[in-house]
Amino acid sequence: MAGTKPQVTIDPLAIWERSAESFQNEENDPNQKAKARSSVAERFAGTRSQVWENLSAMSAHDQAAFMSKLVVNWPYDMERRALNFPLHGSICFTASLAASKINGEFFLMNNRIGYFDSIKQCPRSPFIFGCYTAGISYYVLHQSYIMKKLYAEERPCTSCILTQNVFNGLLAGVAIPMLTLPYLAYYVLLQRKGDKYPKLTTYIDFLTLSWEGCKSILPYVVALVALHVAIGAVGAYSMVWGRNRIFDTLDVDQDASTRALRAAAEATSFKKKVELFLKKFPFYGRLVGGGDVADDI
Secondary structure: OOOOOOOOOOOHHHHHHHHHHHHHHHHHOHHHHOOOOOHHHHHOOOOOOHHHHHHOOOOHHHHHHHHHHHHHOOOOHHHHHHHOOOOHHHHHHHHHHHHHHHHHHHHOOOOOOOHHHHHHHOOOHHHHHHHHHHHHHHHHHHHHHHHHHHHOOOOOOHHHHHHHHHHHHHHHHHHHHHHHHHHHHHHHHHOOOOOOOOOOOOHHHHHHHHHHHHHOOHHHHHHHHHHHHHHHHHHHHHHHHHHHHHHHHHHHOHHHHHHHHHHHHHOOOHHHHHHHHHOOOHHHHHHHOHHHHHHHO
């Protein structure tokens, strides 16, 4: 019949051969080989999103700083909180526990005193200093050895993050308080009026003082190590999961990526807020914004 349309035949084998040839040409492209891909991009053999094309042009320091701002402004709460897994609570608790036992040994001659009784009857400075030092130490270690790996474009090694996270917790929450608080407690003893204690003059005296302070916390070391291993493991896998979800979303969800990138670009850091506040004053404004004035002229 004249109105009959010609039948179109589909050859699946020809389609497969053309797709395989196109995929092979893409794999042989040196520009594509030099690009690091996420798991989603590798699964579908696609190129990186425009987001990563722009972020890869930044230096490692600028990329980490921008990713930090992006995570803070990430629209999905669960992924953002998973990446910023809080560990400072456990660090400060173990540091204060070590301080309570060391204070009981030095000030009350009783290392079996209860936690809250030690806080009430002993000086507060070892507790405050112990928590402060442990928190600062952990923050520095966390930012230097974990967050840099998590904010990098390459997918981090989960076992490496786990090992480093547990090590940071043990060092900041157990080792540093055990080794430093005996000297602080002894210094507080020397400042007391009416009581005289021998001064440390040799290295043997210093080591002996540290050992005497550590002995009061040794019965609890196994429990503290187990606590930090458990919390460090949960925190490591939580951070890696949140990081992978965020980075994979940057590759496949263009709308969420655009919103997060816009919020990160418009976010103002605390340092910048302070500078903007100081610029309101005539004298400080010239000191802080001298470069801007010169540019305007």
